[in-house]
Amino acid sequence: METANYIPQRQIDIIAYNSEEQAILIAEVKALGFKNHQAKQQAFSQLKSYWQSLNPVIPFVMLADLSEIEIFSGESVNVSEPLLTLKTADVLSHYDPEFANKRIFDPYFETLLEAWLRDLAYHWKSEKPPASDRVEEIGLLQLLADGTTKSEVVLESDIANKSFTTGDFDG
Numbered sequence: 001m002e003t004a005n006y007i008p009q010r011q012i013d014i015i016a017y018n019s020e021e022q023a024i025l026i027a028e029v030k031a032l033g034f035k036n037h038q039a040k041q042q043a044f045s046q047l048k049s050y051w052q053s054l055n056p057v058i059p060f061v062m063l064a065d066l067s068e069i070e071i072f073s074g075e076s077v078n079v080s081e082p083l084l085t086l087k088t089a090d091v092l093s094h095y096d097p098e099f100a101n102k103r104i105f106d107p108y109f110e111t112l113l114e115a116w117l118r119d120l121a122y123h124w125k126s127e128k129p130p131a132s133d134r135v136e137e138i139g140l141l142q143l144l145a146d147g148t149t150k151s152e153v154v155l156e157s158d159i160a161n162k163s164f165t166t167g168d169f170d171g
Contacts, residue, residue, distance in 0.1 A: 011153065011154055012026050012027070012047075012152075012153045012154075013027050013028055013029040013106075013110055013151060013152065014026070014027035014029060014113060014117070014149055014150070014151050014153075015027075015058075015149065015150050016060075016144060016147060016148075017147045017148050017150070018145070018146075018147045019145060019147050023058045024060060024140070024147065025058065025059070025060040025061065025062055025071075025117075025140065025144075026047060026058055026060075026062070027061070027062035027063070027064060027113065028044075028046075028047050028061075028063050029106060029109055029110050029113060030043070030064070030065045031065065031066055031104050031105050031106045032066075032106075043063060044061075044072075047063075059139075059143065060072065060073060060143075063082075064088065065088065066104060066109070067088055068085055068087065069084075069085070069086045069088050069091060069113075070082040070084070070085050071083050071084040071085075071140065073138070083138045084131075084134055084135065084137075084138050084140075086131050086134065090130065090131070091116055091130040091131055092112045092116060094126070094129070094130045095112050095115045095119075096112060110151050111151075114149045114151060116130065117144065118148065120135060121144040121145060121146060121147045121148065122145075122146055
């Protein structure tokens with residue numbers, strides 16, 4: 001294997017899978033936010049490089065902080081072109097009514113985002129989860145149906161072989 005074609009392993013905060021266990025969304029989660037536009041652009045670029053190297057290409061990428069949840073498509077060119085932007089508190093307050101009034105750290109923030117994605121997938125809490133209409137409009141809701149999520153997944157990609165593997169993060 002050529003070194004130039006190898007992307008070292010990286011921890012992905014959340015991966016959502018469809019009912020056939022195919023990855024359909026990868027997410028970068030920052031409770032403290034992306035310090036500035038440049039930091040957000042860097043996080044997006046890093047995720048996008050992994051995302052584009054995978055076979056099959058994962059159709060959606062999410063960047064989430066305490067103010068916004070942004071979902072991008074494989075057709076997106078840069079971080080300024082999300083398919084969908086949601087106010088985080090509007091979505092996650094459904095799962096923790098005190099969300100907007102307390103300090104939130106990354107592990108809990110990931111848990112709440114996974115709760116929302118799983119609610120979209122199989123309606124464990126709501127018949128109509130927050131923003132489900134908007135998620136359906138971009139084609140993600142249909143892919144999430146009967147799927148699941150994993151957090152802190154280690155992703156390795158070998159571009160030369162066009163494959164990737166995942167494993168649970170050991171800490």
